[in-house]
Amino acid sequence: MARVRPIPDTHPQFSVLDLPGYREYRVENWHLARDGSGRIIRGTSYPLWLSILSLCMSIAWLKTTAWLLATSLLAITLVGINSLPILYESVVVIPSQGIQFETHQGLKSRSLISSRRFIPFASLEDVVINEALHRWNVRFYLVAIRQVGAHGHRLEVAFENLLPHHPILRQVYYGIQELSPYVAR
Structure with a gap:
């Protein structure tokens, strides 16, 4: 090479x-x-604060429902990969x-x-x-x-x-x- x-x-x-x-x-x-x-x-990359914001919002809306937790984790993962x-x-x-x-x-x-x-x-x-x-x-x-x-x-x-x-x-x-x-x- x-x-x-x-x-x-x-x-x-x-x-x-x-x-x-x-x-x-x-x-x-x-x-x-x-x-x-x-x-x-x-x-530079895309802003990392976007994934942190989505994590905070998902914790705030979390009312012990598993589907909301799974959806939030999926959204955080997708935003993290794109960042x-x-x-x-x-x-x-x-x-x-x-x-x-x-x-x-x-x-x-x-x-x-x-x-x-x-x-x-x-x-x-x-x-x-x-x-x-x-x-x-x-x-x-x-x-x-x-x-x-x-x-x-x-x-x-x-x-x-x-x-x-x-x-x-x-x-x-x-x-x-x-x-x-x-x-x-």
Whole structure:
């Protein structure tokens, strides 16, 4: 396994892992402080106070009924799982098969939940870097155009939670173009 950080000075959270049979482009949920101190600033998660509030409300409404207790515990569990921070997102390119978008959530360096979306090269029309306006900012995102059915298309956004900067997206875009046999060049 060879891990390379192609943009170490400005985007050290981006790495490329070359493994036998596939290549992974990974963006971790941290960045360096902008004051030049070199401090690492971790990404945030959803508010934990929401699960604590639901716990307090369930205890207040608890009148010795088991179904209310079970419902409250289920709600707390679901809120707790959704409040786990995103550790990293990645695009995995499998040259003979397709591309896969992954999101990993967990605590510190332990991934507890992961979601994956696989797009076979046979249904992949193109991969593009697009831009969107968000308030007063221009944000770039990498999108895979996937054919669904005879005349339908679906847009699959890579790194949809972290939205890395344009230099990272450009590296991933060229890597996908290099390894995919079907994507328009």
